[in-house]
Amino acid sequence: MGPAQPPVTLEAVAARSGVSRSTVSRVVNGAQAVSPAAREAVERAIAELSYVPNQAARSLVRRQTKAIALVVPEDTSRFFGDPFFATVVSGVHRRLSQSDYVLNIFIATDDDGDKTTAYLRGGNVDGAIVISHHARDRFVDRIADALPVVFGGRPNRMRGTVGDYFVDIDNAEGARMATQYLIERGARRIATITGPQDMPAGLDRLTGFQEALRAADLPDTLIEIGDFSEHSGELAMERLLQRGGIDGLFVASDLMARGALRTLTSAGIMVPEDLPLVGFDDSSVATEVSPALTTVRQPSGLQGELIAQRLLEILAGESPEVETIVPAELIIRESA
The missing domain is CATH 1.10.260.40 (lambda repressor-like DNA-binding domains)
Known part of the structure; x- marks a missing residue:
């Protein structure tokens, strides 16, 4: 034998x-x-x-706990420092408060994701919501293999995305709109501070920026990469100033835009007089800075509600749309 x-x-x-x-x-x-x-x-x-x-495993999956996990693969400073998370969590909670489910929040990175994965796969929740995940967060795959999951944002899974449910804004179209607006204002050497390239949102916003410039036969190589944090916006702006000759700026998050504004102010460059700037998110940051940001609106609260709704539909045995895309909207204020 x-x-x-x-x-x-x-x-x-x-x-x-x-x-x-x-x-x-x-x-x-x-x-x-x-x-x-x-x-x-x-x-x-x-x-x-x-x-x-x-x-x-099948018996564990079928046992109802009436609990849903919201998994955020970020460190705590990013979770509590970025208004996006507060808004999307509020939307999720608002929808779940109308149901029998309670919400549990897990902040975990790939370094400590095994503990979170073991707990969630142990039959302690009925489903999970995952937001702001990176390609390196492989523990997310193991969660999605065992539980019904809806992603906030296009999934970034190592083994493909066929069949993964998600709710996202049209990031590429939003970036195209922002860049086209700068072109219409007469900018010809437009730069971007884009997001992390291991996240679909960062990739899509860079894609939209480049597509708009190529369509106008303008250079699309004035690119610096940040991580959606304010400090990364400051540093990226310093690098762009060293390259010189910029007459328009698209920044792929409002937090990074606030950091870029700080660097520009220190350099004596006025916004929008010397350099028109467009952000992305339309978070609370957009109206807290001076000048107030022209920005692409990301309706995070609505996204949160839709993410929760999709998961509730799956748990009820329904067949919702796999992909839910929220349209982008350009909000005009003072910075451009």
Whole structure:
């Protein structure tokens, strides 16, 4: 008799069927929020591979706790320092307060994500919401493999995004609108301070910026990368000033824009007289700074409500839209 064969895993079924592990998990656990085509592909792969579900895990998934986890893969300084998080959490709470579910918040990075993952996979919550995740946060994949999950923002998963539910703003279109506005004001050497390139929001806002400039046959290489924090905006602005010749600026978050404004003020550069500036978020920061920011509105409170609504629909056995995209809106104020 030869050695015992290792059990077939969810990963193997996902690879054979061409869908995400979270979709396979939903099929195995009897969830209804799966397209007929995906369900057929998974069931075919299960038969071909002779996959046997873990009955203990299935029983945990089916046990209702009436609790939902909100997972934020950021450090505490970022969570408490960025008004985006307060607004989106308020939206989530507002929607859940109308249901039977309670909200538990988990702040975790990949360094300590194992503890959070073990707790959430242990049957302590019915589903999870994940916001502000990076490519390095691989523990998020393990959560989404075991629980119904809705992402705030386009998913950034290592093994693909087929079947992952998310609610996002049209980041690329918002960046295009901001950049086009600067072009219409006569700017020709427009720079950007963009967000982290391991996050879909950072990638999409850079893409929109570059697309608008290429369409106008203008240079699209005046780029510095920040991390959505105020301090990173200061440092990125210092680097842009060293490059010189800038006559317009798009900053991919209001917090970074506040940092950029501080650097510009120290350098004696007036906004908008010397340099028109457009931010992104329309957070409370936009009206706290002087001049008040022209910015792209990200309706974070509405996003939070929609994220919670999608998860409630999944937990109720419904089949909501996989992708929910909120339109961007340019808000004109004093900075451009």
